[in-house]
Amino acid sequence: MTNEAESGGAAPSAVDEVVARAEALYHDVELSSVQRWRDAHGGAKAVGYMPIYVPRELIHAAGMLPVGLMGGRGQVEIIRGDAWFQSYICQIPRSTIELALTGRYALLDGFLFPSICDVIRNLSGMWKVLFPEKYVRYLDVPQNYDPDVGGRFFGSELRSLYADLCALSGEAPSDERLRASIALYNDNRRSIGRLMELRATEPWSVPAWEVYLALYAGNLLPVEEHTALVDAYIAAARAASRPRRDNARVVLSGAFCEQPPLELIRTLELAGCYVVADDMALGRRWPEGDIEVTGDPIAAIAEAFITRSPATAARYEPHGDRGAPLVQLVRKSHAEGVVLAAPSFCDPALLEQPILQDSLDKERLPWTAFKYSENLGQFQIIREQAGTFADSIKLWSEA
Amino acid sequence: MSTPQEAASAKDGSMIKQKEMIAGHYSALSRAKADGKKVVYTFVPGNLTELLLAFDVLPVYPEINALQSGMRKKSGAYIAEAERLGHSEDVCTYVKCDIGMLKSGNFGPTGEKLPEPDLLLLSYTGCFTFMKWFELLKREYNCPVAMMHVPYQGDGVFTPEMRDYVVAQLRTEVVPALEALTGKKLDEAKLSEALARSRVAEDDLVAVLESAKRRPSPIDAYFGGVYYIGPIFTSFRGTEAAVDYYRTLRAEVDERVRLGLGPLTPDGAITHEKYRLVIEGPPNWTNFQEFWKMFSSEGAVVVASSYTKVGGVYDNGFRHDPERPLETLAEYCAGCYTNLNLPTRIDMLSRYVREYEADGLLINSVKSCNSFSAGQLLILREVEARTGVPGGFIETDLVDPRYFSAANIKNRIESYLQMIEQKRRNASTRAHAATPTVAPPRPAKKLEVLR
Ligand code: SF4
Ligand code: SF4
Numbered sequence: 054m055t056n057e058a059e060s061g062g063a064a065p066s067a068v069d070e071v072v073a074r075a076e077a078l079y080h081d082v083e084l085s086s087v088q089r090w091r092d093a094h095g096g097a098k099a100v101g102y103m104p105i106y107v108p109r110e111l112i113h114a115a116g117m118l119p120v121g122l123m124g125g126r127g128q129v130e131i132i133r134g135d136a137w138f139q140s141y142i143c144q145i146p147r148s149t150i151e152l153a154l155t156g157r158y159a160l161l162d163g164f165l166f167p168s169i170c171d172v173i174r175n176l177s178g179m180w181k182v183l184f185p186e187k188y189v190r191y192l193d194v195p196q197n198y199d200p201d202v203g204g205r206f207f208g209s210e211l212r213s214l215y216a217d218l219c220a221l222s223g224e225a226p227s228d229e230r231l232r233a234s235i236a237l238y239n240d241n242r243r244s245i246g247r248l249m250e251l252r253a254t255e256p257w258s259v260p261a262w263e264v265y266l267a268l269y270a271g272n273l274l275p276v277e278e279h280t281a282l283v284d285a286y287i288a289a290a291r292a293a294s295r296p297r298r299d300n301a302r303v304v305l306s307g308a309f310c311e312q313p314p315l316e317l318i319r320t321l322e323l324a325g326c327y328v329v330a331d332d333m334a335l336g337r338r339w340p341e342g343d344i345e346v347t348g349d350p351i352a353a354i355a356e357a358f359i360t361r362s363p364a365t366a367a368r369y370e371p372h373g374d375r376g377a378p379l380v381q382l383v384r385k386s387h388a389e390g391v392v393l394a395a396p397s398f399c400d401p402a403l404l405e406q407p408i409l410q411d412s413l414d415k416e417r418l419p420w421t422a423f424k425y426s427e428n429l430g431q432f433q434i435i436r437e438q439a440g441t442f443a444d445s446i447k448l449w450s451e452a
Numbered sequence: 453m454s455t456p457q458e459a460a461s462a463k464d465g466s467m468i469k470q471k472e473m474i475a476g477h478y479s480a481l482s483r484a485k486a487d488g489k490k491v492v493y494t495f496v497p498g499n500l501t502e503l504l505l506a507f508d509v510l511p512v513y514p515e516i517n518a519l520q521s522g523m524r525k526k527s528g529a530y531i532a533e534a535e536r537l538g539h540s541e542d543v544c545t546y547v548k549c550d551i552g553m554l555k556s557g558n559f560g561p562t563g564e565k566l567p568e569p570d571l572l573l574l575s576y577t578g579c580f581t582f583m584k585w586f587e588l589l590k591r592e593y594n595c596p597v598a599m600m601h602v603p604y605q606g607d608g609v610f611t612p613e614m615r616d617y618v619v620a621q622l623r624t625e626v627v628p629a630l631e632a633l634t635g636k637k638l639d640e641a642k643l644s645e646a647l648a649r650s651r652v653a654e655d656d657l658v659a660v661l662e663s664a665k666r667r668p669s670p671i672d673a674y675f676g677g678v679y680y681i682g683p684i685f686t687s688f689r690g691t692e693a694a695v696d697y698y699r700t701l702r703a704e705v706d707e708r709v710r711l712g713l714g715p716l717t718p719d720g721a722i723t724h725e726k727y728r729l730v731i732e733g734p735p736n737w738t739n740f741q742e743f744w745k746m747f748s749s750e751g752a753v754v755v756a757s758s759y760t761k762v763g764g765v766y767d768n769g770f771r772h773d774p775e776r777p778l779e780t781l782a783e784y785c786a787g788c789y790t791n792l793n794l795p796t797r798i799d800m801l802s803r804y805v806r807e808y809e810a811d812g813l814l815i816n817s818v819k820s821c822n823s824f825s826a827g828q829l830l831i832l833r834e835v836e837a838r839t840g841v842p843g844g845f846i847e848t849d850l851v852d853p854r855y856f857s858a859a860n861i862k863n864r865i866e867s868y869l870q871m872i873e874q875k876r877r878n879a880s881t882r883a884h885a886a887t888p889t890v891a892p893p894r895p896a897k898k899l900e901v902l903r
Binding site: 136137138139141142146166168170171172174175176177178179181182183190191192193195196197199201202203205206209210213366367369370371374375395397398399400401403404405406407408410411424 | 537538539540542543544547574576579580581583584585587588590591599600601603604606607613614616617620621624625793794795796797798817819822823825826827828829830834847
């Protein structure tokens with residue numbers, strides 16, 4: 054899926070090269086980039102983690118490669134996975150199990166299952182039973198945001214997690230290393246922040262599917278390499294001066310765990326929607342802003358989580374209601390409408406949809422909603438729906 | 453409308469008592485506003501009933517309203533109403549049933565209108581949906597929410613740090629919310645007295661549940677069990693009425709043991725116990741009686757179940773401790789069944805199969821509940837492998853009548869029981885063979901893991 058239309062069949066442009074590299078990582082279900090990293094680092098270990106958020110700094114500071122696991126992305130045939138889950142459970146746990154049972158995760162030494170929903174939560178226990186030789190941990194995150202209560206609890210969880218990770222890698226725990234890791238991830242989040250700003254101001258320069266690939270690459274690349282890739286993409290996309298179309302500006306919301314197929318993201322744009330903000334691969338953008346690099350690094354990570362986590366379905370909303378942050382995001386990104394895209398059978402996304410819809414209605418913000426699964430193969434219906442939605446927004450704005 | 457159990461055991465003192473307790477509670481609720489009583493909506497797993505009693509507020513459990521609506525055949529219409537309002541067909545039907553009931557006038561199980569909540573006490577224990585459920589209710593009722601997050605026992609332990617976290621939330625979030633609501637300070641002595649009463653009732657409940665280790669079992673620990681857990685899982689734990697109810701129930705069960713009687717069912721007592729089962733997963737409520745009969749008519753008795761542990765796992769030794777009121781509440785919340793990780797659930801079910809000498813483990817997988825259902829197929833294979841008893845799997849829902857396909861479920865249950873029968877025959881053939889050995893345990897199924 055290179056961008057031939059743009060490059061006109063000539064030598065690949067700088068943008069094409071960066072995107073092609075990111076796309077190769079996206080399609081790398083065998084995790085060969087992880088294997089190469091291990092080989093280049095004397096067999097150093099790698100730790101996989103599921104959506105939505107884990108503090109990658111801890112894995113990095115323990116001398117291991119954090120590897121984001123985001124299901125099969127429609128690229129694996131599910132043979133064994135279906136034997137483990139009832140038909141009414143979403144797709145991502147089955148493809149995750151499939152990938153593990155077919156040996157694709159054998160090169161990972163540990164697995165983290167952060168708190169997002171009961172499916173991933175229970176998957177952590179399944180992992181303990183199925184892969185007893187691996188390090189497996191469920192990471193609870195506080196739903197209480199008082200620094201002395203939730204913050205203290207999260208600090209203690211992180212300390213014990215860091216101790217475990219150091220025991221796994223054989224590294225001695227070190228605040229200095231942790232601070233250095235935090236600084237690297239701060240750089241990474243800043244680069245991603247610049248990309249997000251660019252997409253909000255000039256969405257025609259950075260198509261959503263390319264932005265997604267650039268974010269996705271952060272699942273696999275070492276942090277410095279990923280920062281460089283994002284920076285290179287921003288520079289190349291800016292230089293490419295792509296044509297501006299008369300698309301509607303939309304926020305895509307609900308895709309924080311099981312990811313929509315790449316083709317679906319392309320479809321939205323082809324149908325006339327510029328995605329100016331979204332929650333795909335949200336963990337790459339978590340927390341919002343820098344984590345403090347002085348003082349106690351674990352306390353700093355806990356503090357950032359408590360005070361600057363993005364609003365998402367998996368977190369309790371103590372003030373106002375769940376719709377308010379979405380409305381704010383729409384305003385901030387100057388979007389004209391919202392595409393509520395939820396994975397089929399996804400409790401966190403679907404349970405709150407009526408709240409989101411109600412809030413959007415109250416603000417007279419148009420929305421459309423559909424369900425998808427990571428292995429969806431037909432996009433015609435969504436294309437038509439998104440096309441009609443984009444047209445109606447344009448009509449409204451002209452009226 | 454009388455329930456099957458009521459019809460079957462009209463003479464049981466415990467059942468009459470329970471009925472009176474429930475009627476009294478709903479009647480108090482209907483008068484709550486006039487009596488100046490505050491009403492708190494909260495959830496069954498990780499409930500803080502003793503604390504609510506100490507503040508003299510009245511709890512409402514939306515889950516119980518949903519299951520009652522299911523039993524009273526009203527849930528289908530309520531769910532349809534919620535879906536019409538934009539709630540997804542994919543999500544937990546308890547939530548939709550509750551929202552539908554609310555939108556249809558909020559008439560509770562006795563037909564009386566339920567009072568609006570003065571506080572939503574979100575004890576977030578063992579189920580993600582709870583959080584969303586009260587986010588939804590918060591928009592309907594203009595009242596505060598007190599959130600208490602109980603960490604999941606992901607590694608099979610409730611660490612001191614986790615306990616301190618929950619206790620801190622009780623102190624800084626829940627108790628202040630109740631104090632603000634009632635204008636009273638927490639009376640710790642009153643709380644401890646309630647906790648002491650809880651202990652007494654908990655001992656009696658465990659004795660009742662463990663009576664099923666006998667042959668024949670005097671109780672059905674699933675279909676009958678859901679009645680036995682009613683008072684202690686809801687508004688009554690910590691009350692004199694609950695102490696009295698469980699004392700009476702235990703005496704009745706002891707009497708059945710003495711007389712060698714089997715459990716009561718909608719069709720009378722089971723006289724010949726043919727199969728002893730452990731069941732994992734909640735029951736179906738829309739066709740509860742029909743579902744129960746599919747077992748009782750075959751002589752199948754449920755001797756242990758995980759559902760009767762959703763509001764507290766007392767048979768592992770946990771008791772509320774009046775000496776450490778807030779700590780004990782934290783430990784109670786953390787120990788509820790759906791807050792336990794999968795390996796712990798597998799250990800527990802395997803232990804039930806062994807200790808209750810069950811012929812099999814049957815899983816009733818409900819579409820609504822990811823908290824229960826995600827991972828059940830692994831549970832099935834593991835328990836089979838560890839215990840050697842055959843596993844069975846059926847799928848229904850809690851309160852969505854669209855997911856109760858009676859013929860299909862009946863077929864599956866019958867084939868499952870035949871499988872047990874077949875296994876018995878094979879075992880007895882082997883036992884009669886020349887070598888004087890007992891039947892070897894079924895070989896553990898090895899999971900195929902490619903590396
Ligand atoms: S897609 Fe939704 S339901 Fe499925 S694992 Fe992710 S958050 Fe949970
Ligand atoms: S998901 Fe399960 S535990 Fe949670 S509210 Fe629904 S039925 Fe109850």
